Amino acid sequence: MASAKRERPNRKLPNEEPVALPETDDGTILFNVPFPKDLAQLKAMAPIILKQPYRIDYIHSYGQDSPFFAGLANGKLLGTVCTKCGYKYATPKLHCMDCGSECDWFELPQVGAVHTFTVCYFGSEEFLKETPFVLILVEWPGVDTLFLSRLIGVDPLSPSLEWVGMKVRAKFRRLSKFKPTDVYFVPA
Numbered sequence: 083m084a085s086a087k088r089e090r091p092n093r094k095l096p097n098e099e100p101v102a103l104p105e106t107d108d109g110t111i112l113f114n115v116p117f118p119k120d121l122a123q124l125k126a127m128a129p130i131i132l133k134q135p136y137r138i139d140y141i142h143s144y145g146q147d148s149p150f151f152a153g154l155a156n157g158k159l160l161g162t163v164c165t166k167c168g169y170k171y172a173t174p175k176l177h178c179m180d181c182g183s184e185c186d187w188f189e190l191p192q193v194g195a196v197h198t199f200t201v202c203y204f205g206s207e208e209f210l211k212e213t214p215f216v217l218i219l220v221e222w223p224g225v226d227t228l229f230l231s232r233l234i235g236v237d238p239l240s241p242s243l244e245w246v247g248m249k250v251r252a253k254f255r256r257l258s259k260f261k262p263t264d265v266y267f268v269p270a
């Protein structure tokens with residue numbers, strides 16, 4: 083309905099006393115909240131419990147590890163090598179853990195060998211529905227550290243020590259999530 087005189091916006095103008103905050107329609111609505119006439123009874127009041135959806139945008143930076151994840155998205159497994167002592171890491175490292183010098187990136191072969199494995203019957207919430215699954219540490223000749231990953235294509239319910247030393251090939255998810263799980267291994 084049109085009104086001849088518009089209401090003034092609810093805000094403080096110069097040289098004016100503060101006005102009330104704007105009232106919105108999105109407050110919490112509770113029904114039947116009892117309130118005693120005798121205030122002495124308030125201490126016995128049951129707590130008011132509210133339920134409401136909660137959502138956050140979680141922003142996480144990979145920082146100087148970013149090239150590793152860009153590699154996974156492009157079907158490449160990247161390791162790092164110390165520019166001074168030559169120590170080779172199967173993981174992203176900006177600086178050498180041994181001598182502290184800067185590291186360079188290099189491409190790891192896509193075929194490695196199982197150094198050891200474990201069958202997981204429990205996991206964090208994200209992986210719980212996939213249990214049991216097999217985790218492996220992958221080794222490469224001339225690379226000084228190991229790479230933790232999933233082994234697919236073996237039966238977790240029939241683990242075998244013959245898996246140790248087995249050649250495995252890296253596979254990459256076509257739809258990258260930019261997570262370490264973008265890569266997994268299968269028997270080569």
Ligand SMILES: [Zn+2]
Nearest residue numbers: 164167178181
């Ligand atoms: Zn070094």
